[in-house]
Every structure is written in structure tokens, then in C-alpha cells.
Amino acid sequence: MTVVTQAEIVEALLDFIALPDATEAEFEAMALKLFAWQFRNNEPYKRFALQRGRTPLTVKRWRDIPAVPITAFKDLTLSCTPPEAATHVFMTSGTTQGVRGRSYHPTLAVWSRSMLLNFRKRFMRGRERIRMGILFPDEKALPNSSLAHYLGLARRECGTPDSEVFIGANGLDLDRLLPVLAEAEASGEPYALLGASYSFVPLMDALERQGRHFALPEGSLILDTGGFKGQSRELGPDEFYDGLSAAFGVPRAACINMYGMTELSSQFYDDGNAVSHPVKSGPHWVRSRVVDPLTGIDLPQGQRGVLVHHDLAHFNSVSAILTEDAGEIVPGGFKLFGRVDGEASKGCSVAVAEFLAAARG
């Protein structure tokens, strides 16, 4: 086996990402090469793979590369390089049991290339730049947030100079945002609002209280991500996108949901939310599967299971992740149905969720 360095892996990945597309065989070859690298350099992942009886010698298909449950990022240091050598550590916001999942990045070269190429294609859609209003704290406020980095990169690379962040230390800055929206409405120039899904809820509520709504110019866009996470009211998809559409005059087809996670280095998008649960897909360096959570076996198209993402750009950690998200493979991508949880006990025994809720007090 030839010894591969990180620099070589990074270079190979940048080349792969630069390709216009990738066939199954091309993806597989790169995935297997990366698996061998991660197996050799990521000790906990190696133990995990060995426990599953999967090694670079036995695995011949990308689908057989063992997927690590997302909770592992809380318990284990999954990094091919010493974690102290990481230039960036992204952490999950989840506070279940007070432990946050971590992703270590010795370089953001691949992460940034992956984000930008895909963002340009799926959100910018051929536009060079657009004026952005960002409803999420910036990287200075949240240095360990992958979403803060994502939005920062979007603003620097694809936003006009007058793009702004409207969430500061004191939360949403309505006094600054509303005049900007009014100005954008009057200017006739398309405007983009981007942020966490839960950041939009208090904004919509405030507008409704004031009896205000905007009609942003044609071509304006909205990007939301991450769901509500208990940070705001929970809204159903129809209620949420109808609300956005009514508040900002942006049709649901121009409201795009980004699906990403700290434990990956690439994102998924839909092509608007004209209907609920639209098809989502990622770039050619990511492939997704839907599996039976118990056995890890692929489920046929159209059957609901748990999503597994295989993101080649997540090279320093583990590329294959078993999520806690329910999904269904459909032509052109997958449909996402939120988290797989809920009442696990049908009887009167305590299940984990209730126990944790009680432990948190």
C-alpha cells in the first residue's frame, strides 16, 4: 500500500470536487482511497471498523464503508491529524447531556471549496453576488459554529459589500433590519435573507405584530437551515414557508432550505419549497443512503429509514455518517422528514428520552 499524505489527499479531493460530475465508479474509487486513509490515521474509527469486520482489504464498495453514528462525535475524537493541529474545530449546538459533537479541521481548504461551489450552484444559480441579510451571529461571536463560517463565507464570496449581519449580542436587530428591508423593497434589486430557521420565527412574529409585510423585488431569495431546535416555536413546513412568503413577498419556490451538519463538510439543498418535503440533494462528492437503523442495510427507494451521508470532503474525520434524520431515497436525491425520535416506550417503562429530560431537570 502506498503511503498517502494529507497534502496528497487534499489535492486529490480538490481535483475531484473540480470535476463537473462523478460516476458511481469514480466516486467509489475516491471513497475507498479515503477510507483506507481514514482507517490508517483515525484510530477510533479503525477500532470501529474492525469491530464491524470492515477493513480496506475487505471493503470493495463505497456502500460497505462503515458509517459512524453521529453521537460518536460527542464521545470520540475522530480526527486523522492530532486534534491540537486543527485550525478550526466546529462544534454542534446540541446540548443533550451537555456534551457537544466536534469536527476537527486541519485546513478549511476542502470545506470552503465544497461549500462555495455547491452554494453558487444551488443558491446563487449563476448570479455573481446578491445583497444579503444574515440572521445568525457571525464567526467572531461563534468561532466554533460551522453555520457561522458557512454564512460568513457566503457573505464574503457571494454577498455585495453592503450585506450585513443582523444578529448581535442582543439578538435580532430589528431596528436596523426593517429599514434595510424597506430599502431593498424600494430599490428593485433582489435581496437574500439567510439564517437559522428559528431566527425567522421571531422576525415573522414581530412583523405580524406591527402589521407589516414586505414585497422584496423579484429574484429575492430566502435560505433557512437547521429547523427550530427548541429555540423558537415549532412550525410545520407549510406554516413556515407560507409565513415567509407572506412576510417578505418571496414565493415559496424561492425559499430554499439548506440541510447541513457540523459532522459533514458539504451541504444539501432543495430547489425551493413550493411543496412540503421537496427533494434534497448534494454535490457529486457526496452520496446518501437510507438504511434500516438496526441492521444498517440499504432500504429500497421510497421506503423510510435513517439517512447515511458519505461526504468525501469530510476527509480529516470520517466520511460516512449515520445520522439521526429520517429520510427516503427518491429519484434525484432524498426527502428529509426530521429527526427520528419520539416515544420509544409503548408501555410503562422509562425510555431514554424521558430519562434524559428528567435528568436535565
Next chain:
Amino acid sequence: MIEHAGHLPGLDPEALSWRYASYSAWGESVEIALPALEPTQARDLCEAVRRNARVRLKQMPTARIVDAIDAAIARLLDREHPLRRKAEHLLPIVTGYDRETVRLGLTSYLKTFRRPQLLRFLAEDFANPAVLDGFQPTAKGGFLRAHGPDLLLHVWAGNVPALSLWSLICGLLVKAGSIGKLASAEPLTAGWFASLLAEIDPEIGQCLAIVWWKGGEEAGEARFLKAADTVMAYGNNATLAALRAKLPITTRFLPHGHKIGFGLIAREALDSRKAPTLARLAAHDVTRYEQQGCYSPQMLFVERGGRVSPAEFARHVAQELAAIAHRHSRRELAAAESAAVAGWRGAQEMQAMGGTAELLGDPADPWSIVHVEKPEDLSPTGLNRTLKLVAVENLDEVPALVAPYRSFLQTAGIAASPARLFQLSERLGEIGVTRIAPLGRMTAPEAGWHHDGRFSLLDLVTMTEIEQSAEAASEGFAPYVD
């Protein structure tokens, strides 16, 4: 086929509307019609049950009620009886438990409600059960009489077959007019039992009703909650809190929350002859009702120093779980349940990678055991045949490991010598354990069990006392006074 659930005496069957729910398992399906009452029907039903209980049930001697229950149970124990046949056919489809589990579970459970056991129930809570029939002299002087509530509302939950009979029968024994709200996960047995009672003793049948409403939502709920004198409810803490918030302050509320069972196995029980038997019993407790019962074990604490080590014992239990899986297939799991099992297994796998845990059973097996060598606090597993086995140096360490979870404690299964049984029970009792069972019997409480450490009957009644001095004073007003 459509099976109508509930028991609604006095309501016009033509005027009822029904909600239909489909259940399927084991390649069969059944549609169940659940009664959806209008608020006026709910009100009429509450009034009728209350009135009937007052003029009928409360005037009956307890013995007559015991006889009627005994006769109903005898029919349900008779495997040739049409209702028993129906139960054996439909309960596996509705609850998902396999036929043998349902059949064996029903028989062993129903046996606790035969006449001798019912008398034990009464004797357990009342020094003199005749206080339920009239004033009885007390040791301190004076007389005592016990009254059950006029209207007792049961709010049932969960899919353990026939669990509802426990509280329903307790209510009848204290002559409470009873209304039970069916659990969607097992909406059949209570209605069947009520109808059977009505057939055996029509007067008793007029004093109880079995209803349904969609949890927390329907207008009907408010009527029932307002009408009841006492509410006995089962469910998780969130459900119970929501329910309590809706009750008038004067209503007595008797909640039974979710619990975690656990086992303790002493070194003296771990020799090469006893360990395999014990493993079989532990596996039985795990499999019976798929750990859905409040008494079901989720964790076993196993002491080091026996001839069979905790690691070896884990293997014995694994072997037994594998063997049982051949005879009793695991229920088909809903997506959330599979995810819970997978999530738990995933977390254990992570521990195993750190070398601190050992995971037995493949992901595709219908059971998993994780064995850890370091002491660990009590915690729930993924349920559905997932068990954690914790090795400890000494079982004396266990009370400290479970004490922080007092509100979730109930049953502990113990395999230890008599002296240690009492010693451990003493310590476990202090921290909130209310039932000590042997392994193999954790899911089958004895007749007269104090559920959650409470008095099944005594908690339901109010006492009326005639003080000794009142009796003495009345002498002065007798027509025959000198």
C-alpha cells in the same frame, strides 16, 4: 373485521360515533372502533355511572362483587370461552406481542384475580374488609366504615395486555362507580371484561363504563375530568403533569409514572450450576412484554467473585436471549423504536471502542447485551430486548448507583442468599425501591401487590369514623333511656 371497543351502559348505540384505528402484526390486521362521545353523552354517562353506583354497587355486599369478578375471570381463563379465544387472537395483532407471550401472560396475570386472590387483595389493605360493607368496631373504640369514591376515573396507557384490569378491579372492590379510558395501544381487554361482568351481574354492569378519547384533545375529556372524584392515571411524567393541571384541586389524583426495573445478582448465585438457570430467568424477564412494563429489567448488576464471572454470565444471558428469540419472536418495531434500539446500541458501541464495554449480539439480532466492568449509574436501555450488565465488586455499591433516580424506581429482582436479600432490600427500600422480586418473576407481581408502594384499595377509600364518645352520647337519646 371490525371490533368495537368500550362498554357504554345506558347510551343509545344508534347515537354513538366511532373512530376507527387499524392494527396489524404477524401478517394479520384488525380494525378497532373506538367510541368518540359527544360532551353531552360523556356527561350523561358520568351521571348514570355515579347514580347507579350509589343505588346499586354501594348497597351490595363485597362478597357479591368478588363472586362476579371471579366468575368473569374464570371465563377469561377458560381457553375454550369465545372471549378468551378472541383475546388470544386479537391481542397479538393489536399489541404486537407474539401469541405465546400473550397467552402465557394472560393466564398468569388473570390468575391473580380469582376469588382467593381477591380476598387477599382485601385482606392486604384492610385489617377487617367488612368495613367496606358497614361500620365495624375498631380496637381503639368506636366504629369505622370505608367508602370508595362515587366516580373513579382510570386513565390507562401502554400496550401491556390487560394491564387495565388491575385498577379496574381495585375500583370495583371498593364499590366505586368506575369509568376507564382505554389506552390506544391496548384498547380491548377492559371493555371485554366490563361486558362480561355485565352479563354475569347486570347490576354491576350498570356501574362501570369503558370509554375512549384522544389523549389531551377532545372536549369529552373535560367532562370526565370534572366529574371524577378520584383519578388514577398511568403514563409518562409529561402526560401525568398535563392531566393533573386539568383537575379540580378537590379531585384525588393517583398517578403511576414510568419506571425502570433492574436486577442484582450476588456472587453466591453464580456457580456453574445456578448461573445458567438464573440467566434463563433473567432473559425471561427481559423478553416478557419486551421491557415495556414498569417492572421490566433494563439493567443487571452482577457481583464479581462468584465462580461464574460477570462476563461469563453476560454470555449465558446472551445465549438464553438467542434461544428465546427462536420461540418468541420480538415484536416488529416501529421506526421510533428501531431508532431507539439503534441509538442505544450505537452509544454502547462507542463505549466498546474505548475498550470499556463489550457488546454482545449482532445489529441484526433481535436482542443486545452490553457488558461493562466499571460501576455505572442506572440508565434506561433501548428497550425491546436490550440489556445492560454492570459488573460490581460488591452489590452494596448498587444502592448508590440507583439512588439518584428515585422517582423512576419500583421493582428490583434479586438473586442472593436470604441474609443478603434482606440486607439489600433494606438499603433499596430506603432509596425508593418498592418491590423486590426473584428473577423470573419480575414481570408477574403477586396478588395484593402494593403498586408503586401504595395501597391499591386503601388509597381509593375515605374512612368514616363514629367516635366512641359519639356512640356513648347517643345512649342518652335512646327511647329506652332510663
